[in-house]
Amino acid sequence: PPEPAAADLVDNNQKPVGYGRMLRKEDPRFIRGLGRYVDDVQLPGMLHMAILRSPVAHARIVNVDTTAAEALPKVKAVITGETLKGLGLDWMPTLSGDVQAVLATDKVRFQGQEVAAVVAEDRYTARDALELIDIDYDILDPVHDVRKALEPSAPVIRDDLDGKTDNHIFDWETGDKAATDAVFAEADVVVTQDMVYPRVHPAPMETCGAVADFDRVDGKLTLWSTSQAPHAHRTLYAIVAGIPEHKIRVISPDIGGGFGNKVPIYPGYVCAVVGSIVTGKPVKWMEDRTENLTSTGFARDYVMRGEIAATRDGRILAIRSNVLADHGAFNGVAAPVKYPAGFFGVFTGSYQLEAAHCSMTAVYTNKAPGGVAYACSFRITEAVYFVERLVNCLAAELGMDQIALRRKNFIQPDQFPYTTKTGWVYDSGDYDAAMTEAMRIADYDGLLAEQAAKRDRGELMGIGVAFFTEAVGAGPRKDMDILGLGMADGCDVRVHPTGKAVVRLSVQSQGQGHETTYAQIVAEELGIAPDDIDVVHGDTDNTPFGLGTYGSRSTPVSGAAAAMAARKIRDKAKLIASGMLEVSVADLEWQKGSFGVKGDPGTSVTIAEIAMAAHGAGDLPPGVEGGLDASVVYNPANLTYPFGAYICVVDIDPDTAVVKVRRFVAVDDCGTRINPMIIEGQVHGGLTDGVGMALMEVIEFDESGNCLNGSLMDYLIPTALEVPHWETGYTVTPSPHHPIGAKGVGESATVGSPPAVVNAVIDALAPYGIRHADMPLTPSRVWEAMQGRARPP
Ligand code: CDP
Numbered sequence: 053p054p055e056p057a058a059a060d061l062v063d064n065n066q067k068p069v070g071y072g073r074m075l076r077k078e079d080p081r082f083i084r085g086l087g088r089y090v091d092d093v094q095l096p097g098m099l100h101m102a103i104l105r106s107p108v109a110h111a112r113i114v115n116v117d118t119t120a121a122e123a124l125p126k127v128k129a130v131i132t133g134e135t136l137k138g139l140g141l142d143w144m145p146t147l148s149g150d151v152q153a154v155l156a157t158d159k160v161r162f163q164g165q166e167v168a169a170v171v172a173e174d175r176y177t178a179r180d181a182l183e184l185i186d187i188d189y190d191i192l193d194p195v196h197d198v199r200k201a202l203e204p205s206a207p208v209i210r211d212d213l214d215g216k217t218d219n220h221i222f223d224w225e226t227g228d229k230a231a232t233d234a235v236f237a238e239a240d241v242v243v244t245q246d247m248v249y250p251r252v253h254p255a256p257m258e259t260c261g262a263v264a265d266f267d268r269v270d271g272k273l274t275l276w277s278t279s280q281a282p283h284a285h286r287t288l289y290a291i292v293a294g295i296p297e298h299k300i301r302v303i304s305p306d307i308g309g310g311f312g313n314k315v316p317i318y319p320g321y322v323c324a325v326v327g328s329i330v331t332g333k334p335v336k337w338m339e340d341r342t343e344n345l346t347s348t349g350f351a352r353d354y355v356m357r358g359e360i361a362a363t364r365d366g367r368i369l370a371i372r373s374n375v376l377a378d379h380g381a382f383n384g385v386a387a388p389v390k391y392p393a394g395f396f397g398v399f400t401g402s403y404q405l406e407a408a409h410c411s412m413t414a415v416y417t418n419k420a421p422g423g424v425a426y427a428c429s430f431r432i433t434e435a436v437y438f439v440e441r442l443v444n445c446l447a448a449e450l451g452m453d454q455i456a457l458r459r460k461n462f463i464q465p466d467q468f469p470y471t472t473k474t475g476w477v478y479d480s481g482d483y484d485a486a487m488t489e490a491m492r493i494a495d496y497d498g499l500l501a502e503q504a505a506k507r508d509r510g511e512l513m514g515i516g517v518a519f520f521t522e523a524v525g526a527g528p529r530k531d532m533d534i535l536g537l538g539m540a541d542g543c544d545v546r547v548h549p550t551g552k553a554v555v556r557l558s559v560q561s562q563g564q565g566h567e568t569t570y571a572q573i574v575a576e577e578l579g580i581a582p583d584d585i586d587v588v589h590g591d592t593d594n595t596p597f598g599l600g601t602y603g604s605r606s607t608p609v610s611g612a613a614a615a616m617a618a619r620k621i622r623d624k625a626k627l628i629a630s631g632m633l634e635v636s637v638a639d640l641e642w643q644k645g646s647f648g649v650k651g652d653p654g655t656s657v658t659i660a661e662i663a664m665a666a667h668g669a670g671d672l673p674p675g676v677e678g679g680l681d682a683s684v685v686y687n688p689a690n691l692t693y694p695f696g697a698y699i700c701v702v703d704i705d706p707d708t709a710v711v712k713v714r715r716f717v718a719v720d721d722c723g724t725r726i727n728p729m730i731i732e733g734q735v736h737g738g739l740t741d742g743v744g745m746a747l748m749e750v751i752e753f754d755e756s757g758n759c760l761n762g763s764l765m766d767y768l769i770p771t772a773l774e775v776p777h778w779e780t781g782y783t784v785t786p787s788p789h790h791p792i793g794a795k796g797v798g799e800s801a802t803v804g805s806p807p808a809v810v811n812a813v814i815d816a817l818a819p820y821g822i823r824h825a826d827m828p829l830t831p832s833r834v835w836e837a838m839q840g841r842a843r844p845p
Contacts, residue, residue, distance in 0.1 A: 070576035070644075073729040077583070078567045087306040093263045093276045095334040099128055101327050102178035103320055103337070104168040104185050105347065106160035109196065109418040109757025110207060111189035113156060116168065120184035126173040127181050128331050131323055133157035133167070141326065143212075144292050147316060147534055148392070150221075150383035151212075152421060154319040160189070161209055161381035162420050163759055164346035166319040171327040171335055194418035194757035195219070198355055198378035201415040209381055209416045219416040221383050226397045226474045227409035235370040235407045239361035245445045248826045249434045251353040251378070251419070251751040253345050253761075254426040255769055256562075258308025260348055261338035262321045264328040273328075274301045277321055280310040281600025283558055284537060285317055286592045293325070304590035310562035311741075312424035315386045315602050316349050342762040349386070350419070350751055351426030353378035354434045358442040366452050368461045370407040373399055373438060377414040377423070385423035386602065387430045388532035388539065394430025395523050397474040401439035402483050402521045402695060403461040408473035418757045427741055427802035429524045429603035429691075440518040440807035441824070444814065448823055454517045454811065455496065459484060462519075469690075469788075476523055478693045479787050479795075481721070486783045487519060490697035490719040493781050499701060507819060512704035516812025519698070520804040523691045524796035525608025534599060540687040541605075542596025543613035545574060545621055547680040549667035551660025552584045555614060558598020559606040560590045564798055565730040566606065570614050572726050573792065577618030578625075579645025579659055596683065604694075604796030607726070608787075613686035615791040620682035625662045628680075631673040632657050632665055692787040692795035696720040700808040704816045709835035711813055713743055713774070718804070719781040722797035723790065728782075735801045736778050742805025744770040746813075750828050 081087055118130040133155040136142040143151045156167050168185050172178040195206045201219040210216050236242060262277040273295055279285050282302040290297045307314065320337050327335035339348070359372040377393065379385060387394040393412050400408045426433070447454045462483040463470045470478045490496075499515050506513045529538040544556040555570050566589060571582040588594055598610065622642065629647035630637045633655060640647045648656035657665075666672070666680040701715035718735055725731055748768035752760045761767040786793025806827065813829050814822060820841040825833060 071572055071726050074568060074572060074582060074727055076565045076568045076730065077571065078565065089258055089306050089308055090261045090263060090276050090278050091338050093336070095263065095265060098263070098334040098336055099171050099173060099327070099331055100175040100178050101169055101171045101324055101335050101337040102175065102182055103166050103323065103343070104182045105343065106156065106163060106165040106167055108160065108189060108191055109163045109194035110161060110192040110209070112159050112192060114188040114190050117186040118168065120186070121170060121181040124177065124181045124184060126177040127170060128173065129171040129327060130181070130185070131155065131169040131171070131326055136326065139326065141293065141322060144317065144322060145288070145535070146382055146384040146421065148383045148385045148387065149389070149535065152382035152384060154322050158212060162418050163757055164343065164420060166347070169323040169327065171331055196417050196419055196753040196757045198353070198376050198415055198417055201417050209418060221379055221414040221416060222392050223411070223413050224392050225409070225411045228407055228473065229409045232370050232372055232407040232409035236359065236361045236372065239369050240364040241362045241449060242359060243442070243446045243449045244357065244359045245442060245824055246357050247438065247441055247824060249352040249354045249356065249437055250827055251350050252426065252745055252749045253350050253751055253767060254311035254313035254424065255345065255767060256309030256311055256313050259339045259341060259344040260314060260318055260320065262324045263334060263336045264324040265334040266325065266328040268332055272299045272301065273325060274303065275321070275325065276303045276305060278307055278314045279304045280314040280560055280562060280602050282560055282590055282592050283597045284534065284599050287537060288317055301593045304560050307560070307562040310602070312351060312386065312426040312602055313349050314562065315424055316384050318348060341764060345767055346759045346762045347420050349384060349422035349424035350380065351422065351424055352434060353423070356438050358438055360442045360446050362446055362450070366450055366457050366460050368403050368405060368446070370405055371400060371439065371442065373410040375410065375412040377412055378417050378419065379414050379423050380417060380419040380421040382421035383414070384421035386425050388526060388534060390531060391430065394425065396431040396435045398432055398472070398476055398521065398523050399435040399438050400472045400474055401436070401443070402463060402519050404463050405473050410474070419753060425603050427738060427799045429522060429526065429799065432522050433803045433806070436520040436803050437807045440520065441810060444811045445823055455487065455491065458517065458519050459487060477690055478521060479690055479789060480785050481521065481693065481695055482783065482785050483519065483695060486695060486697040486719045486721050489781050489783055490699050490717050493719065493779055494699040494715070494717040496699065510706070512706055512816040514702045514704065514812040514814070514816025516700040516702070516808045516810065516815055517698065518804050518808035518811060521693050521695045522604070522800055522803055523693055524604035524799070525688050525692045526603050526605050527688060527691055529687045537599060539599050540685050541598030541609040541613055542683065542685045543610055543617045544596050544683045545614070545617040545681065547621060547659070547663045549664050551580060551663045553578065553580055554586045554588060556595045557587065557589045557610050557614070558596050559601040559610040562601065564606070564734065565727065569726045569730060570611070573611055573614045574618045577615055578622060596685070604798040607794050608692045608790060608796050609686055609688055611794055612688065612791050613684045616686060617682045617684040620684065621680055624676065624680060624682070625659060627673050627676050628662050628666050629657050632662065689789040692723065692790055694720065694722040694795040694797055694800050696800050696804050698804045698808040700812040702809070702812040702816055704813065704834065709831040709838060711747055711829055711834060713776050713809060715779065716776050717779045717781070718801060719783065720797060720800050721783045721785050722800065723784065723786040723795040724793035725782065725784065726794060731797050732780055734798050735780055738799060738801025739778055739805045740770050740775050741802040743775050743809055746806045746809035746827050746829060747774070748828050748830060
């Protein structure tokens with residue numbers, strides 16, 4: 053790894069001011085088990101709710117009988133779709149402008165769909181009562197294969213929608229079709245590859261849940277919920293339930309991982325609110341693991357065809373993609389309205405192209421809704437996998453080294469800002485530097501030599517490369533909104549009289565260390581020690597409006613807001629300092645933490661002294677108000693475009709087809725690095741996620757639409773045993789439009805690692821003549837791919 057920069061060496065004991073490898077402020081409570089999660093909330097008189105879910109994938113509801121459940125002692129309320137219908141709450145909007153049943157009234161459309169809810173004195177009674185609800189289902193044929201959902205014989209899933217006679221949701225395209233077709237027609241080489249990015253689940257450690265407390269006296273609803281976007285949720289509740297926003301307080305306390313799973317509003321939240329309204333008591337609902345895996349926001353589920361055109365000597369000319377997108381029974385995709393396929397438009401990757409075109413069709417199936425941005429900025433994971441697999445298929449066709457092919461086609465540093473053929477403007481990059489660094493750490497030439505020797509011995513060693521450019525920090529208001537809400541985010545900074553500060557953010561941490569890094573940003577700007585800066589988030593009554601944390605948007609948007617708010621404070625502090633020192637503003641200079649008089653080293657006032665003066669009894673300069681506070685709503689000029697070069701080394705046992713990831717080198721560039729230790733943690737987690745998706749994670753269904761992966765015995769997630777010691781490195785190419793030059797990093801590794809692992813597996817299998825196999829590359833799938841092919845000598 054590269055030598056740590058000087059800034060990396062500071063630690064908490066040295067009371068760092070600004071960026072550096074500072075220990076996380078939140079960890080003393082987390083590592084001692086003192087985090088406060090939704091399930092830790094206990095309120096006087098609190099009741100418990102459980103949800104009855106459909107056992108089948110597609111059926112008409114003939115009758116619902118709740119008599120026996122209602123008669124069970126300790127049951128306080130049984131809520132059905134009909135109860136909600138009376139309140140106008142049986143359907144709710146999704147984040148993509150579709151509607152979703154809160155509790156089914158007409159039909160159930162996926163296995164695990166919410167049908168009824170029971171509120172009882174304790175959670176055991178609530179669960180027992182579910183078994184006493186008698187539902188008469190008229191079973192219908194389901195369709196769970198996206199490739200069959202548009203066939204004329206397929207059952208129509210969304211007959212609730214006026215005039216709907218098929219399962220089609222939308223068509224979307226981007227790029228220039230005619231120009232792309234023309235380039236393809238003339239190209240020396242065209243490679244076509246079908247690939248599937250299977251349905252996976254974010255599977256956060258903490259499942260979803262809520263505690264709703266409706267106060268009948270003042271008409272105020274307080275909702276503790278596992279939400280990655282408390283402000284956006286509050287506005288949606290206000291719109292749906294007709295309760296004004298100032299009467300709703302959404303609190304997201306500590307969140308045990310989100311990864312996009314906690315962006316949507318789930319029926320359980322709404323039912324908990326209704327439960328509290330009808331019983332007059334606080335109501336807690338926490339789903340179990342099976343409920344989380346089978347009914348909440350899934351990710352991916354794209355069936356993709358890729359085509360790449362190139363010259364014989366390896367110049368990539370154009371890329372074409374066609375995608376069938378499975379959105380489940382309700383279109384619950386989380387993406388800015390203008391981008392129904394999220395940021396899949398960056399499928400052009402990190403390369404200079406002459407043309408590109410993508411067409412996509414989205415359909416309904418009898419599967420749980422979702423399409424959430426699972427640890428990626430709205431479908432970028434799919435896009436990066438798509439292009440990085442395609443580039444390796446081309447390398448195989450041309451007989452070219454996978455790194456040489458990439459380097460030949462990289463966008464060059466002097467071409468930034470670079471407008472892609474699908475209209476995205478990459479802000480900055482030095483791709484070759486990142487690739488060179490990854491090759492150095494990996495000793496790429498050494499790996500090639502090792503592989504050649506092993507191949508001679510019949511051993512299956514694979515080297516897989518991926519290079520990604522992400523688009524994170526959604527987003528500019530002119531281009532991006534979710535259900536009409538612009539994607540700017542707020543930050544308030546308040547410096548107390550003694551010089552300590554509080555930073556209030558609209559983004560919401562789910563474990564990323566925001567309490568530390570935002571304190572560091574403000575510390576760097578104001579010269580206050582990070583330990584003296586408190587970060588408040590996740591409470592709509594105490595933080596400014598904003599759209600929340602997903603898609604690695606916190607640093608690009610709220611990180612910028614925090615720096616700008618701190619700078620506003622510094623500007624005001626300067627005016628106050630000029631009064632205190634009786635010099636003009638022009639004579640002052642900032643020395644991180646104090647203003648001094650130019651040319652007079654002995655004369656200065658610290659930020660704490662200025663804060664006291666700002667709140668003090670003395671006069672302030674004319675026109676300056678008391679206090680030392682600032683607010684900013686930051687509307688990003690553009691997204692930020694972090695990038696990275698990944699090299700994965702695998703060994704495959706030729707007799708069992710078990711894949712072992714032996715080495716993984718990840719060089720990330722996220723611009724200015726606020727806390728290198730936190731960045732490494734984010735990268736380690738993302739790489740682990742990527743190995744999981746590449747090798748073992750999948751949500752599958754049988755012919756009847758039963759979900760086959762409803763527990764962690766069947767939905768495999770990687771542990772320390774399946775992953776190697778990560779070898780990380782970095783380069784620093786600041787974002788030119790971000791106030792501190794930082795780009796997001798939270799999801800880079802999840803985006804970049806699956807293609808590196810798959811490329812490595814396919815490279816290992818090259819002696820068998822295999823060009824592609826779909827994820828997850830479980831032993832059985834690798835074994836299947838090897839069958840019937842000549843074994844290497
Ligand atoms: O939106 P989310 O917090 O998930 O993603 P992010 O903005 O990429 O940040 C993840 C964590 O890494 C936060 O604690 C950031 O402050 C930190 N980070 C950093 O230290 N330096 C960067 N250039 C980017 C992120």
